[in-house]
Amino acid sequence: SVSNIVPESCLLIVVGLLVGGLIKGVGEKPPILKSDIFFLFLLPPIILDAGYFLPLRQFTENLGTILIFAVVGTLWNAFFLGGLMYAVCQLGGPGLNHIGLLANLLFGSIISAVDPVAVLAVFEEIHINELLHILVFGESLLNDAVTVVLYRLFEEFANFEQVTIIDIILGFLSFFVVSLGGVFVGVIYGLIAAFTSRFTSHIRVIEPLFVFVYSYMAYLSAELFHLSGIMALIASGVVMRPYVEANISHKSHTTIKYFLKMWSSVSETLIFIFLGVSTVAGHHYWNWTFVISTLLFCLIARVLGVLVLTWFINKFRIVKLTPKDQFIIAYGGLRGAIAFSLGYLLDYKHFSMRDMFLTAIITVIFFTVFVQGMTIRPLVDLLAVKKKQETKRSINEEIHTQFLDHLLTGIEDICGHYGHHHWKDKLNRFNKKYVKKCLIAGERSKEPQLIAFYHKMEMKQAIELVESGGIGKIPSAVSTVSIQNINPKTLPVERILPALSKDKEEEIRKILRNNLQKTRQRLRSYNRHTLVADPYEEAWNQMLLRRQKARQLEQKMNNYLTVPAHKLDSPTMSRARIGSDPLAYEPKADSENLPIITIDPASPQSPESVDLMNEEPKGCGGLPPSPEEDEEGLVMRVKEPSSPGTDDVFTPGTGDSPSNQRMLRCLSDPGPRPEPEEGEPFIPKGQ
Amino acid sequence: TSEQIEHLHRRFKQLSRDQLTIRKENFDSIPDLEFNPIRGKIVHAFFDKRNLRQESDGLADEINFEDFLTIMSYFRPIEMNMDEEQLDRFRKEKLKFLFHMYDSDHDGKITLQEYRNVVEELLSGNPHLEKDSARSIADGAMLEAASICVGQMGPDQVYEGITFEDFLKMWQGIDIETKMHVRFLNMETIAHCY
Numbered sequence: 001s002v003s004n005i006v007p008e009s010c011l012l013i014v015v016g017l018l019v020g021g022l023i024k025g026v027g028e029k030p031p032i033l034k035s036d037i038f039f040l041f042l043l044p045p046i047i048l049d050a051g052y053f054l055p056l057r058q059f060t061e062n063l064g065t066i067l068i069f070a071v072v073g074t075l076w077n078a079f080f081l082g083g084l085m086y087a088v089c090q091l092g093g094p095g096l097n098h099i100g101l102l103a104n105l106l107f108g109s110i111i112s113a114v115d116p117v118a119v120l121a122v123f124e125e126i127h128i129n130e131l132l133h134i135l136v137f138g139e140s141l142l143n144d145a146v147t148v149v150l151y152r153l154f155e156e157f158a159n160f161e162q163v164t165i166i167d168i169i170l171g172f173l174s175f176f177v178v179s180l181g182g183v184f185v186g187v188i189y190g191l192i193a194a195f196t197s198r199f200t201s202h203i204r205v206i207e208p209l210f211v212f213v214y215s216y217m218a219y220l221s222a223e224l225f226h227l228s229g230i231m232a233l234i235a236s237g238v239v240m241r242p243y244v245e246a247n248i249s250h251k252s253h254t255t256i257k258y259f260l261k262m263w264s265s266v267s268e269t270l271i272f273i274f275l276g277v278s279t280v281a282g283h284h285y286w287n288w289t290f291v292i293s294t295l296l297f298c299l300i301a302r303v304l305g306v307l308v309l310t311w312f313i314n315k316f317r318i319v320k321l322t323p324k325d326q327f328i329i330a331y332g333g334l335r336g337a338i339a340f341s342l343g344y345l346l347d348y349k350h351f352s353m354r355d356m357f358l359t360a361i362i363t364v365i366f367f368t369v370f371v372q373g374m375t376i377r378p379l380v381d382l383l384a385v386k387k388k389q390e391t392k393r394s395i396n397e398e399i400h401t402q403f404l405d406h407l408l409t410g411i412e413d414i415c416g417h418y419g420h421h422h423w424k425d426k427l428n429r430f431n432k433k434y435v436k437k438c439l440i441a442g443e444r445s446k447e448p449q450l451i452a453f454y455h456k457m458e459m460k461q462a463i464e465l466v467e468s469g470g471i472g473k474i475p476s477a478v479s480t481v482s483i484q485n486i487n488p489k490t491l492p493v494e495r496i497l498p499a500l501s502k503d504k505e506e507e508i509r510k511i512l513r514n515n516l517q518k519t520r521q522r523l524r525s526y527n528r529h530t531l532v533a534d535p536y537e538e539a540w541n542q543m544l545l546r547r548q549k550a551r552q553l554e555q556k557m558n559n560y561l562t563v564p565a566h567k568l569d570s571p572t573m574s575r576a577r578i579g580s581d582p583l584a585y586e587p588k589a590d591s592e593n594l595p596i597i598t599i600d601p602a603s604p605q606s607p608e609s610v611d612l613m614n615e616e617p618k619g620c621g622g623l624p625p626s627p628e629e630d631e632e633g634l635v636m637r638v639k640e641p642s643s644p645g646t647d648d649v650f651t652p653g654t655g656d657s658p659s660n661q662r663m664l665r666c667l668s669d670p671g672p673r674p675e676p677e678e679g680e681p682f683i684p685k686g687q
Numbered sequence: 688t689s690e691q692i693e694h695l696h697r698r699f700k701q702l703s704r705d706q707l708t709i710r711k712e713n714f715d716s717i718p719d720l721e722f723n724p725i726r727g728k729i730v731h732a733f734f735d736k737r738n739l740r741q742e743s744d745g746l747a748d749e750i751n752f753e754d755f756l757t758i759m760s761y762f763r764p765i766e767m768n769m770d771e772e773q774l775d776r777f778r779k780e781k782l783k784f785l786f787h788m789y790d791s792d793h794d795g796k797i798t799l800q801e802y803r804n805v806v807e808e809l810l811s812g813n814p815h816l817e818k819d820s821a822r823s824i825a826d827g828a829m830l831e832a833a834s835i836c837v838g839q840m841g842p843d844q845v846y847e848g849i850t851f852e853d854f855l856k857m858w859q860g861i862d863i864e865t866k867m868h869v870r871f872l873n874m875e876t877i878a879h880c881y
Contacts, residue, residue: 396828396831396832399805399806399809399824399828400785400858402809403785403788403805403809404785406729406809407728407729407785407788410729411729411759454820454824454827
């Protein structure tokens with residue numbers, strides 16, 4: 001299909017072209033991507049999204065490499081290209097002769113920066129391994145500082161009569177100011193945001209706002225002082241993330257994630273469309289020599305730069321970059337909208353050849369995005385580049401990784417060698433001792449990473465279970481391994497003791513989850529019920545349906561696996577049955593279609609009872625504990641194919657109708673439900 | 688390389704206070720190691736006879752420089768010109784070292800109790816932690832390991848422990864050969880005075 005061949009960015013540009021053509025055809029003047037709009041509104045969401053979700057571990061591990069590519073690589077590109085273009089211009093005949101060296105250098109600096117938007121758009125789809133992804137992507141983010149400095153430098157110099165050495169040295173220094181200043185601003189705002197989030201436990205609703213606002217302010221502040229806004233944005237995202245995530249509620253976390261993804265998607269789409277429209281709308285000055293040589297030299301500069309730098313970097317890397325890697329890095333050097341906007345910013349008065357520049361820039365952008373973007377995927381397949389491993393982070397991996405970290409730190413200490421791990425460990429300890437106390441509210445500040453990870457995982461699994469309605473996609477592997485398999489000495493009865501710790505319950509949930517794969521839960525119908533909150537009407541419908549079903553029931557009674565609980569089993573017995581025999585949940589081989597689960601809904605231990613029911617967040621609140629309801633085993637059936645469109649009915653056999661009624665009513669009543677304690681797993685305590 | 692050996696030799700002499708062998712107590716003199724939650728296991732690993740490629744089991748009392756080097760060799764970084772087989776062997780060696788660290792009673796399997804022990808040690812940096820949390824994490828991890836390695840199990844079967852093959856399987860996702868190494872870039876940053 002088309003989307004497999006053509007990356008999204010290309011399609012969007014084509015759409016933009018069409019739209020632009022349409023508008024022009026109608027006679028109106030199509031809107032051009034103004035630099036203000038681009039830099040102030042369209043770019044920040046994308047960068048924030050990238051920075052907030054930056055995989056920090058890989059990033060820091062490869063930071064040296066990334067920096068070298070970003071700084072030295074971009075400088076090389078800019079000067080090489082600028083110089084060569086100057087030579088071309090001198091030789092290029094009357095049309096080009098007047099373009100000075102500085103103008104060419106400026107042009108070179110604009111076009112040499114790898115663009116994060118384009119890289120993201122293309123690399124997202126090809127799923128290469130994390131190392132390459134972070135290298136190219138990190139480079140595209142960090143080269144912003146270089147681009148900003150070079151751009152401003154050359155723009156100013158072009159107006160000077162003479163450029164002295166002092167100016168050059170100052171320019172060199174300004175690079176450090178710009179980049180480090182940008183990072184500094186970002187860090188400050190990140191810390192403020194983290195600190196603010198510490199106090200938001202009572203106003204959960206506006207937590208996401210802080211993240212967005214503070215980050216944007218970091219960006220604006222940096223841009224205000226002509227520092228690197230992108231680096232500020234990334235720094236603030238990276239700094240605030242661990243603390244904010246520890247402080248905010250789960251819902252806020254989800255909100256932040258989805259808002260960022262949404263905004264960045266929208267921005268990206270708009271940027272590419274606008275590029276297309278601007279191409280149609282802009283004034284163009286096409287000069288064959290200039291454009292073609294630009295394109296050629298861009299490619300050559302990139303390849304040469306990558307080769308030379310990799311040769312240099314490989315001396316210091318443990319994991320060397322293979323030629324295949326180098327090829328992908330070179331090929332992934334896409335240019336994008338930033339170059340266009342920077343070119344657009346050029347002043348007509350000083351740069352009369354602005355149109356020509358813009359034409360050349362657009363050509364290069366189109367070339368890289370279309371040609372390189374489209375061909376990179378087959379090339380990746382052809383060269384058999386390692387792809388991203390789609391394994392989920394498991395608790396085992398986390399344990400092992402931490403173990404390994406400590407081990408390596410220890411070995412380094414033994415060797416007396418202050419290496420990578422040593423400093424990382426020191427930083428972690430400093431973090432834990434001082435910083436976390438300030439920035440994370442209350443209890444969580446003392447939580448070790450392993451525990452936090454474990455909780456997060458459990459929560460994720462619980463949510464996945466809820467969302468999938470319990471069918472099919474159980475996150476963990478399909479296996480019948482239960483706690484008994486690994487520790488036979490554990491008394492099953494132990495699990496049902498009233499004083500269950502939260503973690504034990506999580507175990508139990510896991511076991512239940514594994515065993516409940518094949519049953520369908522009644523959760524789906526809750527969605528409809530909770531929207532229509534008329535309990536009596538629903539109950540009435542239920543009654544009618546039930547009467548209908550009662551007849552069918554007679555026939556099917558024999559197929560039920562478990563004896564209708566309410567008659568024969570006392571509550572304790574059914575509970576004991578749950579406890580001792582996990583296999584009760586497994587469908588027996590000889591039954592054809594109806595595995596049944598008997599679950600005791602209410603237990604005297606806690607008011608909040610029905611566990612599986614409550615997994616659906618809109619489900620019923622706690623059933624009032626009442627002795628009568630103990631008798632009702634809740635029998636859930638797989639939906640019969642013969643009755644489509646009707647809800648599953650609770651069929652407690654021939655249960656008492658009043659308590660049945662009450663239960664049905666209760667279950668369909670959305671009811672006031674106490675908000676679960678933020679930060680806790682959805683599933684309330686108790687069983 | 689020879690410089691690295693030289694450097695290690697100097698370090699060895701420092702630790703052993705100019706004697707020929709090191710004992711466990713010598714490791715106590717390293718201040719930074721105290722913060723390390725698994726220091727016990729690390730020190731233990733140095734003396735573990737299985738790591739020292741000796742035939743017997745159990746712990747050696749003291750190690751000389753050769754043994755020191757042997758242990759350090761587990762942390763060699765990989766070289767570019769290794770072929771698949773060498774890489775594989777390398778990988779197995781490193782994983783075996785790790786395995787021995789987990790498996791403290793030398794029976795070739797990591798049982799639930801040993802795993803719990805590991806997790807507890809990892810979390811031992813935090814004094815106010817319930818034993819339960821550590822245990823349940825270990826249990827959960829063990830469950831996961833079992834389901835990866837064995838898949839379907841009836842309720843009567845008991846999963847004894849993680850054998851080395853299972854251990855290999857668990858580590859498949861992680862490139863151990865690229866991670867488990869120590870750099871010797873800056874010789875000058877050796878801390879000279881202890």
